[in-house]
Amino acid sequence: MNKWADMIEVQPMVTKMLTNSIQKDRISHAYLFQGSRGTGKLEMSLLFAKSFFCQFREGVEPCQTCKDCIRIDSGNHPDVHVIQPEGQSIKKEQILHLQKEFTYTGLESNQKVYIVEDADKMTANAANRLLKFLEEPNRQTVAMLLTENGQALLDTIRSRCQIMAFQPLNAENVTKRLIQEGVSESSARLLSALTNNIDDALEMNRDDWFANARKLVIQLIEVLQEKPSEALLFVNNQWMAHFKDRDALNQGLDLLSLWFKDLVYEHIGLESSIVFITERERIRTSSYTWSKPFATNALTYILEAKRKLISNVHPTLVMEQLTLQIQR
Incomplete structure (x- = not known):
């Protein structure tokens, strides 16, 4: 994603x-x-840097x-600096190096941008050095601090x-984004129902473990419907x-919960909400023998099972x- 129209x-x-x-030329010195x-923080910061530098x-x-x-995309722009944690934290030396870089005149202009990923992982010394940096802003310098936990940063920062x-992200946007990343529509719909985090969804899509998990859910449904006496053996x-x-x-x-939700959607005529879209025929067939009350009871049992795991x-x-419980 590299356009404001997409963002x-x-x-x-x-x-x-x-x-x-940007339009009003009222860019802040720090964001x-x-x-x-997975909500687009880094993408947004790099797009902002492009708009800041692009002369065309x-x-x-x-x-x-x-x-x-092109150089911002490749990570090679001389006046765009991205700081990431080294190990578990961002260290004082990294901020000192950044300050040193910014004492030099820009190689091609006086504009400079720095992006700090996982800013909440700065050590106390690093945070204090960054604060000093923020207290002396240059009008042509823009800082973007990225974090999942803004409350962990110093109030002064x-x-x-x-x-x-x-x-x-909502499920529809996650689905669109995943399809744009090359994920199949069937997988995208399923993944977006499980998480609204694009990075997590893409990682799951690449994982053979998840593909096998999906198959096992379908196999369990088959056993429960066609060979219920073998269900416990299958589980173990x-x-x-x-x-x-x-x-x-x-x-x-x-x-498993998503599969039974799809069965409910089939019963109430909300086929467009089904996420196991490659299993539409199986879901339709299941609806002939498993009623809507059966499906809603199964969802209740699954919720109870998740609570037991927590306990x-x-x-x-x-x-x-x-x-x-589902067999009864």
Whole structure:
């Protein structure tokens, strides 16, 4: 995603505020981008840097083809500096190096941009050095601090930044973004129902574990419908071999929950809401033998199972009890 026209669909409020500041030439010297992982903070900051440097932009849209735009995309622009944690934290030495870089005249202009990822991971010394940097702003210098936890930053740093709150992405936008990233529509719809975090969704899509988890959910449904007497055997021999710990089983239960939600959607005529779109025929067939009350009861049982996991009930016991409840 590299256009403001795209970003406005994902983060409309932040996009409007930033583009207005560019149009009116009222760019702040420091911004705090806060929001959960995968909501577009880094993309937004790099796009902003392009609009800041691009000499051929049309309105607010950077041209994307000039040397400034291309070098920002490649991470090689001499006057755009991105700081990331070294290990678990951003250290004082990294901020000192940044300050030293900014004492030099810009190589091609006096404009400079620095982006601090995971700004809440600055050590106390690094945060204090950055504060000193923010207290002496240069009109042609723009700072963008990116964080999932803005409250973890010093109040004195927050007060010197214009705060931009990034909202969680809705399922429709996540689906669109994933499709743009090359994810199939069927996988995109399923992933967007599980998470509104683009990065997490893309990681799950690349993971063979998730692909196998999806298959096991369908296989469990088949066993429950066609060979219910073998369901517990399937759970112990195949299901638990894959969903080995609480986190994994919790994700398996989320997938199972989505399947029964799809069954409810089939019963009430909301086919457009179904996320297991490659299993439409199976869901339709299931609706002939499993009623809407059955599906809603199954969802209740799954929710109870997730609560038991939180209460440290043994995962295998949780899954066995759930299987017996659905069989009744």
